[in-house]
Amino acid sequence: MVTSHAIDTFASRPDPAAAFALARTWFLAGRRVDMRDLAAALDISRATLHRWVGSRDHLLAEILWSETSLVFDNVSFTGRGAAGVADAIGAFVSTVNGSAAFRAFLQREPERALRLLTTKASVVQSRTIAQLTDLLTAEIAAGRLASPLPAPDLAYVLVRLGESFIYTDVITGDEPDAAKAHAAVSALLS
Numbered sequence: 001m002v003t004s005h006a007i008d009t010f011a012s013r014p015d016p017a018a019a020f021a022l023a024r025t026w027f028l029a030g031r032r033v034d035m036r037d038l039a040a041a042l043d044i045s046r047a048t049l050h051r052w053v054g055s056r057d058h059l060l061a062e063i064l065w066s067e068t069s070l071v072f073d074n075v076s077f078t079g080r081g082a083a084g085v086a087d088a089i090g091a092f093v094s095t096v097n098g099s100a101a102f103r104a105f106l107q108r109e110p111e112r113a114l115r116l117l118t119t120k121a122s123v124v125q126s127r128t129i130a131q132l133t134d135l136l137t138a139e140i141a142a143g144r145l146a147s148p149l150p151a152p153d154l155a156y157v158l159v160r161l162g163e164s165f166i167y168t169d170v171i172t173g174d175e176p177d178a179a180k181a182h183a184a185v186s187a188l189l190s
Helices: 004-011 016-028 035-042 046-053 056-074 081-097 100-108 110-118 123-141 151-166 178-189
Strands: none
Touching: 016 035, 016 046, 016 056, 016 100, 035 046, 046 056, 056 081, 056 100, 056 110, 056 123, 081 123, 081 151, 081 178, 100 110, 110 123, 123 151, 151 178
16 A cells, blocks of 8 residues: 555655756756766766766756757747848847856856757757758748758858857857847848
């Protein structure tokens, strides 16, 4: 027979979703996501944590993607052709640049951040390109955008262009600038 205490204990046990949620909370608070600290906070072994969420890099990439997808959800990329795409990329870059949690991560771990965000070592860039490809394809199909490249290639170029103005401080030491991203996309698509 299962007692109500046993049910309460079982229901409050950590799981992969709880591990992700806690790690995301720490990240958004500007705290370094350390696997040892996370396992201790969840009262589980590091082996269990790794089984649930993968490596630290994988966990961070999924947190970064969760934030990136929220930005996509809040920025309108459709219905306005080239000007709308330029506005949306500018807004996307501005939103990312304004994220204190993202900036803290980028300053604290610049090499890891660039690897997780701008290379095939992570899901963030490939998912961003895929999502942008879908949005561009819809604009092209609706006749609102004349693309100089196939949609997947254009999406790749736009993502790399946006990255150039998000990670400027790490790459060249200059301040990140969403207005420059907007101007560059406008020039490319005009």
